[in-house]
Ligand SMILES: [Fe+2]
C-alpha cells in the first residue's frame with residue numbers, strides 16, 4: 311500500500327512537470343509575439359519602398375484635395391452647382407486617403423513636421439478642370455496605386471496594401487464620374503438630375519451619383535450604402551448664400567428698429583416708436599421664414615446669424631437709416647435675390663424674397679412719410695397711433711395707406727392684420743403695445759376668474775350662514 315502509494319505520488323509530478331514546461335514555452339512564445347494591431351508597424355527600414363510610396367501618395371492626395379476644392383469654387387462661379395457638388399465630395403474623399411496614409415507613416419516613425427503640404431492648384435475652365443481631374447484619377451488607379459499596391463504586398467505591409475487597394479478602387483470610380491460629367495456638361499437637366507445629390511463612401515472614398523449608385527453595398531469596400539455621406543448641391547447655390555445674407559440683414563434690421571423705437575419713446579415720439587415696433591416684428595418674421603428654408607436645405611442650427619449692435623442716432627437720423635436700408639433691400643438686394651432664386655429654381659426662397667421685396671417698399675414709404683411729418687404732432691397722432699402689420703408678407707400700414715380690403719403685396723384679407731397702437735395717446739402714453747388678439751383673451755380670462763372667485767366666495771359665505779342658522 312505504502313510503496314504503491316509512493317509510486318503513484320512520484321508519477322503524477324512527472325506529468326505535471328512536462329505539462330507545466332510545455333505551458334511555459336507556449337506562454338513565452340505568445341507573450342513575445344507583437345500585438346495584432348501592430349502587425350504592420352515597424353520602421354521605414356522594414357518597408358523602404360512602401361515608406362517612400364506612402365509619402366508620394368500623401369502628396370498626390372493632398373494636391374488633389376486642394377485642386378478639387380478650387381475646381382468646385384470655379385464651377386460654382388460658373389453656376390455649375392452640380393459639378394461643384396461632385397468636386398466637393400471627391401475632394402473630401404482625397405483628404406481621407408491622405409489622412410489614412412499619413413497615419414501609417416506616423417506609425418512607421420515619420421516626423422509629424424514632415425507631412426506634405428498642397429501645391430498651388432492650376433485652375434482652368436471647368437471643362438479643363440474636369441479633364442485634369444480625369445487624367446489625375448486615371449494615372450492614380452492605373453499606374454500609381456497599382457504599383458504601390460504590388461510593392462506593399464511584396465514588402466508585407468498589409469496596412470499600406472489595404473489603403474492602396476481601397477484608394478485604387480475609389481479613384482477608378484472618381485475617373486468615371488469626371489468622364490461622365492464631361493460628356494454631359496452642356497446638358498443642364500442631366501447634371502441636375504444626376505449630380506444634385508452625390509454620395510461618398512466613408513470607408514474607401516468612392517463617390518456615387520444617381521447613375522452609378524450601388525443597390526446595397528459599396529462595390530469597392532463592401533460598406534452598406536446607408537453609411538454613405540450625402541452631398542447636396544443646394545448648399546452650393548447662390549440662393550443658399552443669399553438666404554444667409556437676407557437672414558443677417560433682417561436680423562440686424564429687427565435689432566435696429568427695436569433700438570430706434572426705444573429712442574423715439576425716449577423723445578416722446580410714441581407714434582414713431584409704434585411704427586418702428588410693428589416694422590421690427592415684420593423683419594423678424596422675414597428672418598424666421600428665411601432661416602426655415604436654410605434649415606430645410608441642411609444649414610446647421612448653430613450657424614443662425616445674430617444681430618449686429620445697432621448704431622442709434624437721433625430719431626431723424628434713425629428714420630433716414632431705416633429708409634435707406636429699406637430702399638436698398640427692395641430696389642437692390644431682394645430684387646437680385648429674387649431673380650437668382652427663380653433662375654436656380656428655388657421656389658420657396660423666391661416666394662419669401664418676393665413678399666419681403668414688396669413689404670420693404672411699403673416700409674420705406676412709411677419711414678419717408680414720417681420723416682416729412684416729424685414736426686407735425688397732430689398728423690403723427692392721427693396717422694400712426696394705430697398701425698397694422700400684415701402677418702403674411704410683413705407690410706406695415708397706417709391710416710394713410712391702409713388697403714380697402716386685401717394686402718396689395720400678398721392678398722391677405724385686412725381682417726388678419728395685426729394691430730399696434732400707442733397705449734394711452736391722450737395722456738402722452740409712454741408705451742406702445744401690439745394688439746395681437748392675445749391681450750383681450752388674457753383680459754377675459756382674468757375677468758372671468760375674478761367673477762368665479764366672487765361667486766365661489768359668496769356661495770361659501772351663504773352655506774356658512776345656513777350652517778350657523780341650522781346649528782342655532
Ligand atoms: Fe480620387
Ligand SMILES: [Fe+2]
Nearest residue numbers: 560593596666
Ligand atoms: Fe424685411
Ligand SMILES: [Fe+2]
Nearest residue numbers: 636669670673
Ligand atoms: Fe422692411
